[in-house]
Amino acid sequence: MNKIKCECGHINPEGTVLCESCGKPVEQNQHIDGNKHNKLLNMRYDGSARRSQTYNKSFVDKIWNFFSSVKVGVWLIAITLLASSLGTIFPQEMNNQSSLPADEYYEVNYGLAGKIYYQLGFHDLYGSWWYMLLIASIGISLVICSIDRVVPLYRALKKQKPVRHESFLKRQRVFGEAEHVTDEEKETLLKQLKERRFKVMEQDGHLLAEKGRFSRWGPYVNHIGLIIFLIGALLRFVPAMYVDEQLWVREGETEVIPGTEGEYYIKNEDFFVEMYDENDERYKEAIQKEGGSVPKNYQTNAVLYQRTDDSLPGAQPELEKVKEGSIQVNRPLKIDGFALYQTTYQLNEFKSMSFKLHEKDDPNEESLGEITVDLIDPKQEYKLDNGYRVVLDKYYPEFKMENGEPITESKYPRNPALVFNIYTPENPNDPEVSMLGVGFNIDPSESNDYKLGITNVEMRDVTGLTITKDLTLPILGIGGFIFMIGVIQGMYWNHRRIWVQPRENGLWIAGHTNKNWYGLKRDIQQVIAGTNIPEPNDQLERKE
Amino acid sequence: MELSTISSYLLYTAFVLYLIATVFFAATIKEQEKATKQSKAGNIGIAITIIGFISQVGYFITRWIASQHAPVSNLFEFTTFFGMMFVFAFIVIYFIYRFNLLGLFTLPVALLIIAYASMFPREISPLIPALKTHWLYIHVTTAAIGEAILAVSFAAGLIYLIRTIDQSSLNKKTFWLEFIIYTLYATIGFVLITMAFRAGGYENVFEFQATDNNGKEITVQSEYTLPPLFGPHDNKQLTEGAMKPLVEVPSWLKGEQAARKLNTLVWSIVTGLALYGLTLLILRKRVAAWIQPALHRVNPDLVDEVSYRAVAIGFPVFTLGALIFAMIWAQQAWNRFWGWDPKEVWALITWLFYAWFLHLRLSNGWHGERSAWLAVIGFAIIMFNLIAVNLIIAGLHSYA
Numbered sequence: 001m002n003k004i005k006c007e008c009g010h011i012n013p014e015g016t017v018l019c020e021s022c023g024k025p026v027e028q029n030q031h032i033d034g035n036k037h038n039k040l041l042n043m044r045y046d047g048s049a050r051r052s053q054t055y056n057k058s059f060v061d062k063i064w065n066f067f068s069s070v071k072v073g074v075w076l077i078a079i080t081l082l083a084s085s086l087g088t089i090f091p092q093e094m095n096n097q098s099s100l101p102a103d104e105y106y107e108v109n110y111g112l113a114g115k116i117y118y119q120l121g122f123h124d125l126y127g128s129w130w131y132m133l134l135i136a137s138i139g140i141s142l143v144i145c146s147i148d149r150v151v152p153l154y155r156a157l158k159k160q161k162p163v164r165h166e167s168f169l170k171r172q173r174v175f176g177e178a179e180h181v182t183d184e185e186k187e188t189l190l191k192q193l194k195e196r197r198f199k200v201m202e203q204d205g206h207l208l209a210e211k212g213r214f215s216r217w218g219p220y221v222n223h224i225g226l227i228i229f230l231i232g233a234l235l236r237f238v239p240a241m242y243v244d245e246q247l248w249v250r251e252g253e254t255e256v257i258p259g260t261e262g263e264y265y266i267k268n269e270d271f272f273v274e275m276y277d278e279n280d281e282r283y284k285e286a287i288q289k290e291g292g293s294v295p296k297n298y299q300t301n302a303v304l305y306q307r308t309d310d311s312l313p314g315a316q317p318e319l320e321k322v323k324e325g326s327i328q329v330n331r332p333l334k335i336d337g338f339a340l341y342q343t344t345y346q347l348n349e350f351k352s353m354s355f356k357l358h359e360k361d362d363p364n365e366e367s368l369g370e371i372t373v374d375l376i377d378p379k380q381e382y383k384l385d386n387g388y389r390v391v392l393d394k395y396y397p398e399f400k401m402e403n404g405e406p407i408t409e410s411k412y413p414r415n416p417a418l419v420f421n422i423y424t425p426e427n428p429n430d431p432e433v434s435m436l437g438v439g440f441n442i443d444p445s446e447s448n449d450y451k452l453g454i455t456n457v458e459m460r461d462v463t464g465l466t467i468t469k470d471l472t473l474p475i476l477g478i479g480g481f482i483f484m485i486g487v488i489q490g491m492y493w494n495h496r497r498i499w500v501q502p503r504e505n506g507l508w509i510a511g512h513t514n515k516n517w518y519g520l521k522r523d524i525q526q527v528i529a530g531t532n533i534p535e536p537n538d539q540l541e542r543k544e
Numbered sequence: 545m546e547l548s549t550i551s552s553y554l555l556y557t558a559f560v561l562y563l564i565a566t567v568f569f570a571a572t573i574k575e576q577e578k579a580t581k582q583s584k585a586g587n588i589g590i591a592i593t594i595i596g597f598i599s600q601v602g603y604f605i606t607r608w609i610a611s612q613h614a615p616v617s618n619l620f621e622f623t624t625f626f627g628m629m630f631v632f633a634f635i636v637i638y639f640i641y642r643f644n645l646l647g648l649f650t651l652p653v654a655l656l657i658i659a660y661a662s663m664f665p666r667e668i669s670p671l672i673p674a675l676k677t678h679w680l681y682i683h684v685t686t687a688a689i690g691e692a693i694l695a696v697s698f699a700a701g702l703i704y705l706i707r708t709i710d711q712s713s714l715n716k717k718t719f720w721l722e723f724i725i726y727t728l729y730a731t732i733g734f735v736l737i738t739m740a741f742r743a744g745g746y747e748n749v750f751e752f753q754a755t756d757n758n759g760k761e762i763t764v765q766s767e768y769t770l771p772p773l774f775g776p777h778d779n780k781q782l783t784e785g786a787m788k789p790l791v792e793v794p795s796w797l798k799g800e801q802a803a804r805k806l807n808t809l810v811w812s813i814v815t816g817l818a819l820y821g822l823t824l825l826i827l828r829k830r831v832a833a834w835i836q837p838a839l840h841r842v843n844p845d846l847v848d849e850v851s852y853r854a855v856a857i858g859f860p861v862f863t864l865g866a867l868i869f870a871m872i873w874a875q876q877a878w879n880r881f882w883g884w885d886p887k888e889v890w891a892l893i894t895w896l897f898y899a900w901f902l903h904l905r906l907s908n909g910w911h912g913e914r915s916a917w918l919a920v921i922g923f924a925i926i927m928f929n930l931i932a933v934n935l936i937i938a939g940l941h942s943y944a
């Protein structure tokens with residue numbers, strides 16, 4: 001490396017623009033920060049030597065320089081911003097509640113534009129490889145640009161001395177000259193600098209008053225926060241870090257909690273929905289507008305169990321109750337890093353139906369035997385006394401007629417229909433066929449002698465839970481927290497410096513801040529108050 | 545008197561006080577030497593503003609007690625709250641810079657926001673389960689405060705542009721500046737025309753076919769409160785004797801309320817144009833050109849600094865409220881901290897936009913005029929997310 005020795009004696013690294021110690025512009029490097037043709041010095045990073053501005057030979061240099069450029073960063077942010085907005089034109093597939101598949105949905109709803117949208121892959125824009133690539137590039141850019149600047153800036157701020165080169169002072173944005181200054185005035189100046197909470201360094205009568213230097217690290221701290229956040233988001237692709245499962249539990253039933261590898265079980269004791277009282281004076285008007293029912297609460301009362309035996313496949317698990325509580329929207333039940341959220345429900349699912357067999361013409365419908373069909377797990381055959389037998393021939397849990405054919409829409413007993421074959425002692429081989437469902441009881445042959453009548457129906461609610469475990473949350477939280485510290489540090493404080501240089505009878509005064517010049521000028525006004533030192537000029541301010 | 549009635553009166557009071565304060569800030573144009581010097585009119589103006597703000601806080605608290613939840617749960621409540629925080633942000637910035645003319649530009653915008661909010665249904669509504677968490681209030685209020693502070697940079701940016709842009713000819717810059725001013729007129733237009741027909745009890749109902757989310761045809765009704773310049777496609781009019789639509793919208797405008805919203809939009813644009821045209825007739829020059837001389841004592845560098853400062857103060861608050869608290873709430877309510885819902889995405893876009901703004905200012909030295917244009921665009925994005933995303937792209941958020 002070709003070190004640069006300044007006339008003040010300080011040895012600077014190659015690529016330095018302003019001497020780290022005295023601030024004198026290094027002749028051959030003025031083009032780097034564009035100081036050549038400007039009256040004022042570019043004070044970004046205090047003219048320190050940055051790798052990206054110094055080397056541009058190898059492949060690594062080129063990559064480094066690309067990602068450390070704020071221009072590139074600015075472009076990346078702008079492209080990401082525009083790309084993100086494209087994803088809001090039509091709904092994203094993942095937020096779409098439609099029953100249509102995506103390849104039809106967009107065309108049906110949005111015509112040609114929708115079709116193109118789908119074909120470009122914008123229906124899953126935020127999961128697309130190029131969107132991820134954009135985010136990743138921002139991440140890389142953040143790392144490289146921060147390292148490129150923070151180290152040199154740290155050096156420059158550490159090495160700086162109160163004695164500064166003339167041209168450094170003159171070429172500051174805030175600069176002023178005082179012809180005659182008495183010793184008392186200098187005393188006042190010093191005193192008032194300290195009163196304004198400046199840290200003052202003195203060297204041969206030269207002053208460097210500084211405050212808020214720590215705010216210079218704000219951007220780097222916030223970038224670190226962002227990087228941690230992005231790493232957290234990346235870790236969600238690691239299976240062990242992130243569980244997200246759905247579970248339906250019927251009232252009264254116990255299910256193993258998915259994702260816990262058979263360790264935990266949940267029992268749904270009760271599920272219910274509460275509505276707001278329509279006659280509540282307070283909300284009457286709004287509830288009427290909503291059509292009379294606004295939900296107030298969805299709740300599952302649950303018991304959690306832990307398995308205590310070694311989980312042998314097939315063996316009845318031995319369970320021990322570990323927790324009991326309610327699950328509401330916004331109030332998950334937590335166990336061992338897993339959280340159980342109330343996400344959906346099904347009211348009044350059929351649990352079982354009971355029937356009695358009787359002679360069709362019997363006015364008293366005297367029972368020849370009763371059967372109960374478990375609608376989740378129905379038996380095939382039901383034997384009654386006296387030689388009667390009922391066989392479940394067909395079962396439609398969610399019955400519907402389509403094109404004249406009975407079908408089931410799902411495997412959940414929401415609207416069950418059953419077809420029975422009834423074997424009687426008179427006709428042990430030639431059954432009578434009977435079809436029953438909610439609100440109908442059909443004899444297809446119209447020649448039956450026996451009839452099954454519904455005597456009882458048991459219903460229950462089903463709760464839909466989401467089970468999540470997200471070990472990345474703490475990482476994301478820490479990232480967000482560090483980001484906030486960084487932005488506040490960088491935005492609510494600023495780094496102000498005032499240099500005072502003794503001249504023959506008077507002095508020069510110059511000031512710099514990384515932001516909030518108004519605040520700096522007000523500081524200077526108060527520092528020179530009560531002296532004859534004229535207020536320094538803002539050399540950037542237009543004169544009118 | 546019922547609490548909710550007291551609450552409404554307090555809001556009216558605040559509105560009137562902001563109006564009076566605006567007049568006093570306008571009076572500072574004549575009075576002072578330097579725009580930031582203390583002036584009598586300015587002192588009275590800020591005092592009235594503060595009383596108005598306190599009155600609006602009173603509205604907020606009484607409504608909270610009456611509804612038993614923080615009143616930020618529907619479009620009226622949220623927008624009003626945003627207006628209140630905008631005034632608050634102005635008061636804070638005012639005491640940093642003592643810049644009187646900022647009041648002349650922020651208060652009318654605040655008035656417009658509150659008037660606009662009042663056009664939405666105002667009854668107190670119950671909260672659905674997903675909204676029942678303290679994080680909702682924390683998220684919504686902090687986000688609104690952040691946006692309000694960022695919006696002050698718009699007001700300052702506007703002052704900068706009116707002050708500095710050369711008005712000698714009509715060109716791209718003067719045109720867009722007038723366009724910004726015209727959007728304020730269009731908002732006034734919306735408020736006035738809505739109030740006028742509401743006062744007359746206008747109603748006109750149409751029935752028509754629309755497609756639902758699953759591609760099925762459904763019959764829906766649309767209730768017009770403004771005369772139908774645009775009617776739904778292939779509609780049947782249910783209100784007898786009322787005006788027939790001038791034009792039916794084409795069939796691809798299928799959303800249930802799309803035709804009605806378009807109709808309202810066109811009414812606002814037209815009314816705004818009429819008001820703006822009238823102003824031009826009276827002034828006989830562009831509005832910005834007419835205001836410009838009044839601002840000639842304003843120091844552009846100071847305004848630029850105010851605008852930048854507002855972004856610097858608002859950005860962290862916005863990040864905290866609109867992203868971090870929003871994620872915490874979403875994690876609790878839907879067990880996913882981020883879901884790419886349009887409202888979320890637009891919050892992200894707003895955030896990226898201001899990050900972009902800050903970096904441009906840092907490295908490329910986008911100060912002054914460019915920075916002022918950016919401040920205006922930033923405000924447009926905020927307003928888009930506040931209003932358009934709710935009205936056009938409905939998402940999970942409940943204000944739709």
Ligand code: HEM
Pocket residue numbers: 067068069070071072073074076077138139141142145149216219220222223226487490491896899902903906
């Ligand atoms: C969304 C992503 C980003 C956010 C939210 C962000 C945020 C910030 C903030 C708030 C500041 C402080 C600005 C100020 O003080 O006015 C800053 C400074 C900075 N950012 Fe970023 N940034 C992001 C991405 C990037 C990228 C991709 C680069 C890479 C080129 C970059 C480079 C810088 C630099 C060089 C500074 C100035 C550092 C200094 O003053 O010492 N940022 N950033």
